Amino acid sequence: MNQSTELQAGDVxxxxxxxxxxxxQTVVGWQGVRCVLPPDWNVAGxxxxxxxxYLRIDAPSDSSLTVQIRWTDAGAPDVKTPYHVxxxxxxxxxxxxxxxxxxxxLKANLDKFLKEIAKQSKKSKExxxxxxxxxxxxxxxxxxxxxxxxxxxxxxxxxxIWHCQVCNRVLVAQVVGMGKDQNAxxxxxxxxxxxxxDHTEDGFxxxxxxxxxxxxxxxxxxxxxxxxxxxxxxxFQRGAERIVVDRWGLANITLKKFTVAEWxxxxxxxxxxxxxxxxxxxxxxxxITRFSGKLSVLSRLVAIRQARFSLRGVPTRFEGGVWHCPExxxxxxxxxxRQTRAEKIWEEVLSRCVCH
Amino acid sequence: MxxxxxxxxxxAVGRYLPFLKIKPPEVDRKAAMTxxxxxxxxxxxxxxxxxxxxxxxxxxxxxxxxxxxxxxWMKVPNxxxxxxxxxxxxxxxxxxxxxxxEQIVQLTAGAYKMNRREAEVSVTMFLQMLHERNxxxxxxxxxxxxxxx
Numbered sequence: 001m002n003q004s005t006e007l008q009a010g011d012v013x014x015x016x017x018x019x020x021x022x023x024x025q026t027v028v029g030w031q032g033v034r035c036v037l038p039p040d041w042n043v044a045g046x047x048x049x050x051x052x053x054y055l056r057i058d059a060p061s062d063s064s065l066t067v068q069i070r071w072t073d074a075g076a077p078d079v080k081t082p083y084h085v086x087x088x089x090x091x092x093x094x095x096x097x098x099x100x101x102x103x104x105x106l107k108a109n110l111d112k113f114l115k116e117i118a119k120q121s122k123k124s125k126e127x128x129x130x131x132x133x134x135x136x137x138x139x140x141x142x143x144x145x146x147x148x149x150x151x152x153x154x155x156x157x158x159x160x161i162w163h164c165q166v167c168n169r170v171l172v173a174q175v176v177g178m179g180k181d182q183n184a185x186x187x188x189x190x191x192x193x194x195x196x197x198d199h200t201e202d203g204f205x206x207x208x209x210x211x212x213x214x215x216x217x218x219x220x221x222x223x224x225x226x227x228x229x230x231x232x233x234x235x236f237q238r239g240a241e242r243i244v245v246d247r248w249g250l251a252n253i254t255l256k257k258f259t260v261a262e263w264x265x266x267x268x269x270x271x272x273x274x275x276x277x278x279x280x281x282x283x284x285x286x287x288i289t290r291f292s293g294k295l296s297v298l299s300r301l302v303a304i305r306q307a308r309f310s311l312r313g314v315p316t317r318f319e320g321g322v323w324h325c326p327e328x329x330x331x332x333x334x335x336x337x338r339q340t341r342a343e344k345i346w347e348e349v350l351s352r353c354v355c356h
Numbered sequence: 357m358x359x360x361x362x363x364x365x366x367x368a369v370g371r372y373l374p375f376l377k378i379k380p381p382e383v384d385r386k387a388a389m390t391x392x393x394x395x396x397x398x399x400x401x402x403x404x405x406x407x408x409x410x411x412x413x414x415x416x417x418x419x420x421x422x423x424x425x426x427x428x429w430m431k432v433p434n435x436x437x438x439x440x441x442x443x444x445x446x447x448x449x450x451x452x453x454x455x456x457x458e459q460i461v462q463l464t465a466g467a468y469k470m471n472r473r474e475a476e477v478s479v480t481m482f483l484q485m486l487h488e489r490n491x492x493x494x495x496x497x498x499x500x501x502x503x504x505x
Contacts (some may be wrong), residue, residue: 040472042471042472249468252471330469
């Protein structure tokens, strides 16, 4: 079942054309999907699932424009039976390739999507008028087939549906707004489609929202999140290995009472006393207080329990660090429970964490 | 400030008798951002060196003779204090009837380097809380009128 979160369901009033003169600034990354949008656009809704999910990004409060992105795994069966789960694991174990799929019918997928919009339009007693362009092959390697479409009914929308052969996802992205926003919709849509990606090239998924940007190895799956005003928490899991990224706002107030290390000691998920502490400097010039060392037997058992008793990738070491970014007035912390052989993961995650 | 009849009905009757289905008037989000929060004139406040602010809220002891006597006998203080943290104090200072909610959000986001959306959520929730306690009220007047007044 899709676990979804609506951050704020606010009414949006009349919109004006968003300022497109300034450089595109807001980077959004979620479940492997990433895009760049104008400043002050923020994630307003998302799903937790990677196989199929959605992402909604809203324009600033003075506009009613919104970007909706939906994706589904084209290889996933409609009904998941134990056979499908078992067969996939056996193939992986025997290193057999996945069976060849019939070519995805993009037009049928698009019709299904437009039918849903037609239903919504019918509710508001508006007739849906949809147009789509012929299917075309994108990119030099020809691994993406896409169809552009637009519609008008209860509002206006301009979008694109594509199937990517690399990640085997069918992705629908559209910019929706009110009838009078046609120019703004077109401008945002063209910029969105230029920057929109559905998979990563370097093996690290970009997770970016509310000015937080971090690259996490693509084998890790989002396990939990807390997106509060002034506090962001993202926890990822791969077997029993974990990565936890936290960000606290209003650092100037927090640091009147605590040092950065004290703050981390209060919020770290392991006991830091037995770990080696050292001060390092990050590439961006911030001083990071780093804790590393072997995990106690109890901590390993806790990690296994958190991974629902999966014995895959039982972590033996902990790496954790905290730093203060005065430029953004925030405190960042990264905690990693890793296997001994995954030595580079700390440096790799930290180098992809953008704080300002 | 003129209170709409629908709101008066809701506060007087509707919220106690939900089956009457008297709902509070819906406020458009854009319109809500143009409201100007103003402090209750009965409240006094004191800024502290730590950045916090102490609000002194008078306790209503005038309602009923028995209540007044009991309060005297129990030595109930005639005011209570509410402590606002640094950000709360900053927003409180801006609740002067001149700044709109939108301006307060922008100023807070700038002062504490918060994301626009984060600031909006925090500030609006805080203002809502102050309003529920009758510490502030919202003026709905245009900038022109505000300048004349």
